[in-house]
Amino acid sequence: xxxxxxxxxxxxxxxxxxxxxxxxxxxxxxxxxxxxxxxxxxxxxxxxxxxxxxxxxxxxxxxxxxxxxxxxxxxxxxxxxxxxxxxxxxxxxxxxxxxxxxxxxxxxxxxxxxxxxxxxxxxxxxxxxxxxxxxxxxxxxxxxxxxxxxxxxxxxxxxxxxxxxxxxxxxxxxxxxxxxxxxxxxxxxxxxxxxxxxxxxxxxxxxxxxxxxxxxxxxxxxxxxxxxxxxxxxxxxxxxxxxxxxxxxxxxxxxxxxxxxxxxxxxxxxxxxxxxxxxxxxxxxxxxxxxxxxxxxxxxxxxxxxxxxxxxxxxxxxxxxxxxxxxxxxxxxxxxxxxxxxxxxxxxxxxxxxxxxxxxxxxxxxxxxxxxxxxx
Numbered sequence: 001x002x003x004x005x006x007x008x009x010x011x012x013x014x015x016x017x018x019x020x021x022x023x024x025x026x027x028x029x030x031x032x033x034x035x036x037x038x039x040x041x042x043x044x045x046x047x048x049x050x051x052x053x054x055x056x057x058x059x060x061x062x063x064x065x066x067x068x069x070x071x072x073x074x075x076x077x078x079x080x081x082x083x084x085x086x087x088x089x090x091x092x093x094x095x096x097x098x099x100x101x102x103x104x105x106x107x108x109x110x111x112x113x114x115x116x117x118x119x120x121x122x123x124x125x126x127x128x129x130x131x132x133x134x135x136x137x138x139x140x141x142x143x144x145x146x147x148x149x150x151x152x153x154x155x156x157x158x159x160x161x162x163x164x165x166x167x168x169x170x171x172x173x174x175x176x177x178x179x180x181x182x183x184x185x186x187x188x189x190x191x192x193x194x195x196x197x198x199x200x201x202x203x204x205x206x207x208x209x210x211x212x213x214x215x216x217x218x219x220x221x222x223x224x225x226x227x228x229x230x231x232x233x234x235x236x237x238x239x240x241x242x243x244x245x246x247x248x249x250x251x252x253x254x255x256x257x258x259x260x261x262x263x264x265x266x267x268x269x270x271x272x273x274x275x276x277x278x279x280x281x282x283x284x285x286x287x288x289x290x291x292x293x294x295x296x297x298x299x300x301x302x303x304x305x306x307x308x309x310x311x312x313x314x315x316x317x318x319x320x321x322x323x324x325x326x327x328x329x330x331x332x333x334x335x336x337x338x339x340x341x342x343x344x345x346x347x348x349x350x351x352x353x354x355x356x357x358x359x360x361x362x363x364x365x366x367x368x369x370x371x372x373x374x375x376x
Contacts, residue, residue, distance in 0.1 A: 004362035005103040006349070009369040010209075010263050010310045010332025013138060014058030014087025015111045015131070017043075017080050023130045028123055032130075033111055041076035044225075045111050048123060052114035054225065058083040060338035071338055073225050084336045090141035097145065100333065101346045106173065106369065107135065108149050108209055108263070110337070116178050116212040121155040128153050129163065136170040143171060147375065149207060150175040155214070157191055161198045168202045173373040175199070176263075179208040180238040182216025187242050188249035196255045205259040205308070205372055208239045236265040240273050243307055244299075247277060250291050252302040259372050263310035264334065267317025270309060270324045274300045304328065308372055312341055315352045321360070329364045330372070 017035045024032035033047040035055070043055035056078035063070055072078060085092035087110070097105055109115075112131050118124050128151040135148040150167035152175045154160035164175050177195075181187065199206050239262035252258060277299035281289045293302075304325045310332050311317060321329065331349065334340040341348045353361050370376060 002361075003358075005366040005370070006101060006331075006345075007104040007106065007366040007369040007375070008097075008102045008333040008335065008345070009106045009330035009373075010312070011102075011105040011107045011335045012057075012087070012110045012337060013093075013107050013135065014055075014083050014336060015109065015134075016088040019134055020127060020130055023134065025126050025130075028126055031123060032127065033115070035080060037079070038074070040074045042074040042078040043080050045114075047111075047115060047127075048118055048120060050114075050118060051225070052117070053111045054078055055080050055083055056338060057110050058087040058336045061336040061340050061342050062344075063338060065344055087336045088138075090138050090146060094142055094145055096335065096342065100335070100342050100344075102333065102335075103366065104145050104147065104369075104375065105335070106147050106149060106332070106373065107139070108176065108207075109135075109151060112151050113209060113211040115151075116153075117215055119215050121153060124155070125153045125159060125163075132163070132167055132170070132172070136167075136172070139171060147171075147173040147373070149173070152177050154178070154181075154192070154195060155185075157195050161194050164195070164198055164202065164204060168204055172204070173375065174205040174207060176207040176209050176212065178214040179210065179212045179262075180242055181214050184216070186245050187251070188245035192251075193254075196251055196258055200255045200258040203257070203374055205261060207261045207263045207310075208242055210235045210264040213238060236262070236269040239265055240269065243303070244273075244277055247299045247302050248281075248289055248291060250293070252306040253293055253297070256305070258306055259308060260306060261308040261310060261330070261372075264312070264332070265310075266314040267309050267311045267324055267329065268314055268320070270303075270317070271320045274303060274323065277303070308368065312339070313348060313352055318352055318356065318364075321356070321364075326360050326363055327368060330369045331365045 020032035031048045033045050035043050036046045044051050045053045056073045059082035086096040132150050139146040139148045150172040152160045281299050308328050310330045333345045335342045
C-alpha cells in the first residue's frame with residue numbers, strides 16, 4: 001500500500017460552453033470563443049474566426065482503454081452533451097479524482113491552450129483574464145484538492161506581470177506562458193527580465209505547455225482536425241529551444257529561484273538535450289555560447305536546478321531518471337482528455353514506476369509537485 005500522496009500535476013478543465021459568451025468584455029462578445037455544431041455532428045470552439053478546440057477533448061476519457069478504435073476528433077460522440085461533468089463542475093471533478101485515486105489536481109485549460117494561437121494580443125489578454133477569473137472560482141470550491149495554473153499573455157511583458165501578480169493573489173499555484181514565442185521575441189531577450197523577476201519573487205512556476213505556440217513566421221495557426229502527425233509527435237522541439245535560450249542567456253543564473261517547466265511533452269528527449277547543451281557550451285566556438293557561468297556551472301546544472309518536466313507514461317524516460325534528475329519529474333494524468341490515464345492511473349503509475357524506489361515514487365507522483373508549487 002502506498003504511503004505517499006498522488007498529485008496529478010497536469011490535469012485539465014473543459015471550459016463550460018457559455019464561459020466567454022457570458023463573461024467576455026462587451027467589445028469582444030462577437031469574437032469570443034463559442035461552441036458551434038459542425039456538419040458531422042461534432043461540437044467545436046470557434047474563436048475570432050478560427051476553429052480552435054473540439055469537444056472530443058473532454059468527451060472520450062477512458063475510451064482508449066476499452067474501444068480505442070472509436071477515438072476521434074469529430075463525429076456525433078464528440079459533443080458537449082458527452083463531455084465529462086468533472087471537466088467543468090468542481091464537485092464532479094473531485095469525484096473523478098476519488099475514482100482514480102488522485103489526492104490533488106493541478107489544472108490547465110483545454111480550449112485555452114489553442115487560444116495562444118490567436119494573433120490579436122489585446123483580445124487574447126482579455127480572454128485569458130476571463131478564464132482566470134472563472135478557474136479561481138472553480139478551485140475555490142475545494143482548495144485543498146483543486147489548484148489552477150493561470151494563463152498569461154506576455155506579448156506585453158508588463159501587462160503579463162500584472163496579471164501574474166493578480167493571479168497569485170487569487171490563489172493560483174503557477175502560470176503558463178507560450179511554449180514558443182515568435183522567433184523575433186525569443187526567451188533569450190532582456191525584455192522578459194521583469195517576468196522572470198516577478199515569477200521568482202512570487203514563487204510562481206512558469207509552465208511551457210504543449211500546444212501553446214504564439215503565431216509568427218513559420219508557426220502559423222494549424223487546426224487540430226488537420227494537424228499532421230509529424231507535428232504531434234515532435235512537440236518537444238519547442239520547449240527544448242525555449243529552455244535552451246533561457247539557459248544560455250543566463251536567465252537561471254540571474255534568477256536562481258525561478259522554476260520553468262515543460263508540460264505534457266514527456267521525458268525521453270531530456271538526456272540527449274542535456275548532453276547537447278553541455279557539449280555546445282564546452283566544445284564549440286564561444287561565439288555560439290559566449291556566456292561564461294559563475295563557479296564553472298554547466299548548462300545542465302541549471303537545467304537540474306531550475307527546470308521541471310511533466311509526463312504521463314514515458315517508461316523510457318523513467319529508465320533514464322538518474323540522468324534527467326528525479327527531483328525534476330512530475331507525473332500527470334491529463335484528465336479528462338482522450339489520451340488521459342483516467343480511470344487507470346493507479347495501474348499505469350505502478351507499471352511505469354515499478355523499478356523505482358519508494359522514495360523516488362513519492363517524489364515523482366506528488367512530492368516534487370508539492371515542493372515546486374508550494375502546496376505544503
